[in-house]
Amino acid sequence: MENGSTLKKKYWRFRRNQEMNMSPEITIRGVRYMIMSKLNKSDTRPVIPLAHGDPSAFPCFRTAQIAEDAIIHSIRSAKFNGYGPNIGILPARRAVAEYLSQDLPNKLTEDDVFLTVGCTQAIQTILTVLANPKANILLPKPGFPYYEAVANSCHLEVRHFDLLPEKDWEVDLDAVEALADENTVAMVIINPGNPCGNIFTCEHLEKVAKTAKKLGILVISDEVYDHLAFGKNPFVPMGTFGSITPVVTLGSISKRWIVPGWRLGWLAINDPNNILKEHGIIDCITRHLSISCDPSTIIQGAIPDILGKTKEDFFLKIINIIKEAANICYEGLADVPGVICPSKPEGSMFVMVKLDLSVFEDIKDDVDFCLMLAKEESVIILPGITVGLKNWLRITFAIEHLALEDGIKRLKAFCERHSD
Incomplete structure (x- = not known):
């Protein structure tokens, strides 16, 4: 029997698929998890998820009976x-x-x-x-x-x-x-x-x-x-x-x-x-x-x-909840320095907003913005580069209204703290 000193390295024929080279950092889930890893564990406030596309976690969005x-x-x-x-x-x-x-x-x-x-x-x-x-x-x-x-x-x-x-x-x-x-x-x-x-x-x-x-x-x-x-x-x-x-x-x-x-x-x-x-x-x-x-x-x-x-009243209920959330989001963002919303959202669960980086003293891009926001305010937002627009943000507003209001309030405090 060969001992450790004479054992030759076995040649294994399997290799990873070279085509599977997509980094998880360029997927929505990958970016979201990366940002969440920066959360400050000592912050006792609830995390505000404004980067997801799944409102089912919130009781107000329960499906039809x-x-x-x-x-x-x-x-x-x-x-x-x-x-x-x-x-x-x-x-x-x-x-x-x-x-x-x-x-x-x-x-x-x-x-x-x-x-x-x-x-x-x-x-x-x-x-x-x-x-x-x-x-x-x-x-x-x-x-x-x-x-x-x-x-x-x-x-x-x-x-x-x-x-x-x-x-x-x-x-x-x-x-x-x-x-x-x-x-x-x-x-x-x-x-x-x-x-x-x-x-x-x-x-x-x-x-x-x-x-x-x-x-x-x-x-x-x-x-x-x-x-x-x-x-x-x-x-x-x-x-x-x-x-x-x-x-x-x-x-x-x-x-x-x-x-x-x-x-x-x-x-x-x-x-x-x-x-x-x-x-x-x-x-x-x-x-x-x-x-x-x-x-x-x-x-x-x-x-x-x-x-x-499924009855129409279920759909109307969901639409009304999302519409009110869109209004809360759009009106709240109007007072946030360095964040520009080009148009009021009219559908789906998202809005794109542009960052004016000249307003901020120590933020270099949208990814940096989202990582710092998560660490300081426990608010998760998706950097625009993930969906193809660098130095923009994608914000999800399909969450409970009080949580959304809290999230925008924290976002505003963050932007005011980092602006000139």
Whole structure:
């Protein structure tokens, strides 16, 4: 037997995947955890979470009773304990089609709907399907960084177009045309807006569709915050313009029903001209879902009741809570030195604000600002660089109102303390 002095080093053949090089520091969760690690443990005040997208922790945001009952009934029925089809259970897909069709000129059928594990799997699916050699995709800046992460993982080149704060965060359509080439396959919009809190007008969405048609690309419309609109512009689904250019709508029950942990999303095809089918995209989506996981059958079994029986008063209650929170946030930020809010949020749960670093004596950038704020005031805010805009901040206002007021008060004290 060889002893320690003569034992040769074993050559192991496994290596880490060199493509998995995304640092956790560039993800929303990674940045949030990094900031939270800077909290002062001696501060006895409650931590104010203004960087999250999950209000379910707060009692005022509890989901609808019918949704809870639907889950219980689904379990007790014993009908949903087995494997489901890779594209989703038929009654659930039909229920999603009916739910989405309420706002569309061209009605969807169950064949237009694919169920996914939250909206994240819907993003993974459509980007993977489109990821051919040399292909590129156009993403908004600021936006949701998960798109970049997925695109990088499947070698899909990313190009960014700006959203314009001076125009209520409209898409810079001239930039879209300038960025696109013969290898561009799609553009992504997020409506209602994460992270900007904007709602695109019907007229602007039509311009987006016409631009996409001109370029020969499809529109991926992330509508995970659908109907969370409380300003001058009503929510209009991009699928309204599916007859102009193919639209793939991504959504879920996570935000409107305040149940992100239930992980039920969808990918819906708005394409009455059957362009995507003719080009093999629909078949490719089906094939991709056959080799990936599918959402819990228990949740799928509950979806017809969740989507079909939730009363309007539940939605109105949630909207009113979020609208009041948006007002508290916007009005409170007006008095905070060094923080500029270009427009009042009208949808989703977020607002983007710009930092005027010339006001501060000892803060070098948005990351530095958020780390110091967490340490000194136990307030967690997301630095804008995480969503594509350096020296901006993304603030979440979907928390209980008293906590939000306290958070803004602490933010103001912090800014006053560090200003000239």
